[in-house]
Amino acid sequence: MAFQKLGLDCANWPEPVYSDLLRKGAADEEKMLGLYFNQIGWPSSLPTNEKGSFVKSVLREKKNAINEFLMSKSLPLRSGVQEFIDNASTEKVPVAIVTSYCKSGDKVALSVVELLGQERLSNVKVIGDSEVEQSMYGQLVFGKGVSSSLEEQLVKEVKKAASAERQRIAEEVASMLKLSVDIDTSSSERLEKIVVALRAAAEYVGLPVKNCVLVAGSQSGVSAAKMIGMPCVVMRSSLTARGEFPSAKGVMDGFGGADLTIPKLRHKIKS
Structure with missing residues (x-):
């Protein structure tokens, strides 16, 4: 959508291209764009000394598109998430949804809260930027x-x-x-931010880090959890289907049913 907004009709990121750029660019969006345009060619009217500002304009349009999408109510919860949270409530297990290290984290939080519904919020704590900053560890x-x-x-x-x-x-x-x-x-600020967010989440639910479990969606979350001794399981996506996570307690494909439930989570942590 960002490419279209800027009139870059020749630019397109289908999932295989995106996955390859994600791996080569180590998830750094500016590097990914640089790699991509080095391969397909930069806009002919773009002066060499303006490549940096051009990349920032693409990312700005991408952020705007993401924000519009999040607020459009077109983004559903992952299948089984509501049942998983209901299961946690029944089992008296507190749940923290950590959005502070996500891009557009505050809007993600609003969207998630709305989709979950008020009846589930009593057992859920959303950890955004303000919660992290106000936590003792964050301060x-x-x-x-x-x-x-x-x-x-x-x-x-x-x-x-x-x-x-x-x-x-x-x-x-x-x-x-x-x-x-x-x-x-000094360049791993993202990992530091995740570590602080995880510690803040543990603080808000009132449990030691070692007694919490992170349901992670990426290697960065797994790495941060390992650094502070927080057990974690990985929830696969299409982008991580072939990934290996040796430090995780388990790798799951979804929530509920044959996949991740609170009893199965307990079993994996104990094993």
């Missing part, structure tokens, strides 16, 4: 509300420890593959 990491020099130093130590852990994991993987690796730990 600590982001430095908001921190006044004493001791607390400021603690914030620095938390960030330093997170960077060290990322480097350790990268070196461990590299050793297994017999490669050398030197990652820029």
